[in-house]
Amino acid sequence: MNPDQIRIVLVEPSHPGNIGAVARAMKTMGLGKLVLVAPEKFPDEQATWRAVWANDVLEAAEVVDSLDAAIADCGFVVGTCARDQRLPWPVLDPRRAAVEMATNSKRGEVAILFGREDNGLSNEELMRCNLHLAIPTSDAYSSLNLAMAVQIVCYELHMLQTGDELPQDPNEGWDEPLATQENIERFYVHLEETLSQIGFLNPAAPRKLMPRLRRLYNRLGMDEMELNILRGILTETQKRSEPVDWDRQREGKA
Amino acid sequence: MNPDQIRIVLVEPSHPGNIGAVARAMKTMGLGKLVLVAPEKFPDEQATWRAVWANDVLEAAEVVDSLDAAIADCGFVVGTCARDQRLPWPVLDPRRAAVEMATNSKRGEVAILFGREDNGLSNEELMRCNLHLAIPTSDAYSSLNLAMAVQIVCYELHMLQTGDELPQDPNEGWDEPLATQENIERFYVHLEETLSQIGFLNPAAPRKLMPRLRRLYNRLGMDEMELNILRGILTETQKRSEPVDWDRQREGKA
Numbered sequence: 037m038n039p040d041q042i043r044i045v046l047v048e049p050s051h052p053g054n055i056g057a058v059a060r061a062m063k064t065m066g067l068g069k070l071v072l073v074a075p076e077k078f079p080d081e082q083a084t085w086r087a088v089w090a091n092d093v094l095e096a097a098e099v100v101d102s103l104d105a106a107i108a109d110c111g112f113v114v115g116t117c118a119r120d121q122r123l124p125w126p127v128l129d130p131r132r133a134a135v136e137m138a139t140n141s142k143r144g145e146v147a148i149l150f151g152r153e154d155n156g157l158s159n160e161e162l163m164r165c166n167l168h169l170a171i172p173t174s175d176a177y178s179s180l181n182l183a184m185a186v187q188i189v190c191y192e193l194h195m196l197q198t199g200d201e202l203p204q205d206p207n208e209g210w211d212e213p214l215a216t217q218e219n220i221e222r223f224y225v226h227l228e229e230t231l232s233q234i235g236f237l238n239p240a241a242p243r244k245l246m247p248r249l250r251r252l253y254n255r256l257g258m259d260e261m262e263l264n265i266l267r268g269i270l271t272e273t274q275k276r277s278e279p280v281d282w283d284r285q286r287e288g289k290a
Numbered sequence: 291m292n293p294d295q296i297r298i299v300l301v302e303p304s305h306p307g308n309i310g311a312v313a314r315a316m317k318t319m320g321l322g323k324l325v326l327v328a329p330e331k332f333p334d335e336q337a338t339w340r341a342v343w344a345n346d347v348l349e350a351a352e353v354v355d356s357l358d359a360a361i362a363d364c365g366f367v368v369g370t371c372a373r374d375q376r377l378p379w380p381v382l383d384p385r386r387a388a389v390e391m392a393t394n395s396k397r398g399e400v401a402i403l404f405g406r407e408d409n410g411l412s413n414e415e416l417m418r419c420n421l422h423l424a425i426p427t428s429d430a431y432s433s434l435n436l437a438m439a440v441q442i443v444c445y446e447l448h449m450l451q452t453g454d455e456l457p458q459d460p461n462e463g464w465d466e467p468l469a470t471q472e473n474i475e476r477f478y479v480h481l482e483e484t485l486s487q488i489g490f491l492n493p494a495a496p497r498k499l500m501p502r503l504r505r506l507y508n509r510l511g512m513d514e515m516e517l518n519i520l521r522g523i524l525t526e527t528q529k530r531s532e533p534v535d536w537d538r539q540r541e542g543k544a
Binding site for chain 1: 425
């Protein structure tokens, strides 16, 4: 993928706030080329305000009169549209479209077209595209805000580059080594002993208490430090509590 | 996944416009439960304006005083944060976190916490979470707008449910059957004949013209109607053009 060869094209955006929000959405995802086709108001302080720290993207934005001018030098053009579009045309969701766009960006300029806030791209504009992109939405409300749609598409492009930077396993990169089975077994012995001592576990009628606790602690995937903390608690508990005499208690009850 | 058991929790949002944009982002992705912890201004006409057709989500939003009240009945709590968070804690990107949230939503209430516009969730709030969620961003600008972050997370949840509704192959659901190889070969014969007739292809020195045209048309995956159109063009071309006499031309050149 070559992000420098991917441009976002807004066709006749009417709210300058959206243009600013688009600039921010792009920059947070590592894209910088914005082309505006006949924007209603631009530049505008609403755009500047919504762009926050992406004003460089706004300032570098190219303003053109026609879609032709926006995509003349492009090798691959993608048009965003609603799913119930009338044209039968190749269409993909943002995830799969991102792969196509990334691939094509290595071979030429790629344009991603977003239509007007109120009624999107025209059929004539959609027919200029190599591929259509539809964002899956709820049946109850299918109209995303313009900048939100841009954010999702840019996010998918960025995920292609950095999706694997974050751990796939939530515990990857954990700062302590996992507790060994040997130490975990010692912990269970210590736990059982302590629970018996404080009168919570009756050795003569243990029920399923230890299996339940094993299932709980085993799911945790404890690290050595956590295990040491738990053992420290058990040790302190044992020191502070008078051992329950289960034999006497049984006699008393009988 | 049970979307009715997933709530979006905004902790101390300061801009009512963002609350409205969040409501719209949620509804377009099929979510409806919004909880606001001590919002600065709510209800507010900015929120109403930005929600557009998601005012039902705003009207049903629950306003509470504390994070405790927002998540008391939840079984699984996810906190969004920047990647350079100080806490070592289980963390996933939105795609992988969505799987965890969807799974847990079948077993209990799930809360997804989004922090303040200016400085996110506090460490204390993050420590209330089972899982952290970080959206991969550009190093140059890592701060997404609040509603944009909500949009991405809700989009990933929605993609889990409907990601496969759109064709995986961009040409799936095409309205015409693919042209058969038999018909495509007839087309190539017709094409070669026509190109020869109009003087574009010299049968004695064809170079790589036909292989190049084959590569081009084969990539298209033409349907029968398209093939018929092309053959119609060839037929008309043949009718209208005087055949080039390649033998005579060769003599003339020699």
